[in-house]
Amino acid sequence: MINFNIFNQVISKDCWDEILTIDIDITERYKNWDPKLRLVKNAAKELLFFDSQIPTCKEQVEFLFVKSLDRADYDILFNTISDSCKQSKITVDIKPVRSKRIRLSGLMYLLKLFLPIYFHKNIKHRPFLERAFLLLRAAKINEIVQRISKLNYRHLVVFADMQPIDHGLVQLAKRRGIPSTTMQHGLYVDYENQRNINEVNYLLHNADNFLAWGDNTKELIKKHRPKANITICGKPVQLVPRKPEEKIIGVILDQNLYFEKNLEMLDIVYRFAAKSHFRVSPRLHPNNKKWRYKKFLDDPLTISSDIMSAQLAVGHTSTFIYELMSLGIPILRYATDAPALKTSRKLEFTNSISFSTTFDEISKSQFDFISEGKNYLSTMHNVSLQNYTDFFRDLSNNPERNHHSEKLRKK
Secondary structure, three states: OOOHHHOOOOOOHHHHHHHOHHHHHHHHHOOOHHHHHHHHHHHHHHHHHEEEOOOOOOOOEEEEEEEOOOOHHHHHHHHHHHHOOOOOEEEEEOOEEEOOOOOHHHHHHHHHHHHHHHOOOOOOOOOHHHHHHHHHHHHHHHHHHHHHOOOOEEEEEEOOOOOHHHHHHHHHHHHHOOOEEEOOOOOOOOOOOOOOHHHHHHHOOOOOEEEEOOHHHHHHHHHHOOOOEEEEOOEOOOOOOOOOOEEEEEEEOOOHHHHHHHHHHHHHHHHHHHHHOOEEEEEOOOOOOHHHHHHHHOOOOEOOOOHHHEEEEEEOOOOHHHHHHHOOOOEEEEOOOOOOOOOOHHHEEOOHHHHHHHHHHHHHOOOOHHHHHOOOOOOEHHHHHHHHHHHHHHHHHOOOOOOOOOOOOOO
16 A cells, blocks of 8 residues: 655755756757657656665664765765764665566656646746656656655765755755755866856755865865855775886776767877887776777777876876876876866877977976875875764764864875
8 A cells, every 4th residue: 555645745846947957958968759768768667667775764863874876986985985974874875776566656756746847837848758757857856855854864965966866855954954965976177158067066066065075176166156165075085006107008088078089189199109119008988988999999009907007197177187196196188178177287288299298398307296186185095084074073063063164184
């Protein structure tokens, strides 16, 4: 028997514009019927045939940690930070679990949201398939937020407050007077006047507190959210010992949006490697298709190697190069008109000639990559972990306080 009382709308109708921002962008990317229909089918399958394992606990805890982004490296970061909290807590890592039969509760959430979403003032003018997709996504989001809302907690910590579920939970926490905090899940680029969905990283920040990796992100959030409460905690990544340096250049490829730039960057590096007797180790973005880079992957100069043993790492807009720099690995950045985190001009190249020149100059200089990297990742591992532990302790000890001091633990 289904309890129809559970299908309350915990998300205010005024919040759906922001919550569905990412999903609206997804459906607008496709202009043809077939890809839009696939989106609808996948969303329907997720709602009706996949459940989410949400724990049940009647006892009150100090902290509720929630993550809705499913990626292996995010899992590690989320678990590392949540484990640093020594107070009582519940951790919810939302992952889809296949149901053996159709989920009637999914149908009920769909019916409950039909009128408020399908005829929403900013949705009703859209084509049928877009409206159907957004309705299905809203039903799934509302269901998960509704189930999590039944947990008893004094502080909410989400992994990424721009994500639909996380954003909805923060909005709910605000209505209930519960302090909320968001982690930083990556390094953010300021896209300014160039529209890019990744700008939600700072435009949709709505939690009471933002736990930043370094000054670069702090300044970006403050620029777009002047009243934001920001604590610099660093990134608690495990410090990996630098391996014996080999004559290898690691190339960090970008997302598919910059496919052409990826090819240009690879061409520059491979030309240099052929002349200078280097091997090249390409590192594909999780969304890259290997077959699109077959020419380079099949090149005799290509080698599969640990990036920690590379003599140099090269990237375009990938924020991973800044993390490598923080670990002391020399980097060079392919500078184009694409929005990216800025580096010292001494580390930038624009073509084959400037790559060779910049490489020679960096090789002869004593450029301090670790100090440069601290602007993006102020501290790491144990020092960073202690910063998170201190933040959660202070927040727990002072329930009226919605933010932590910005004192930075340095080492």
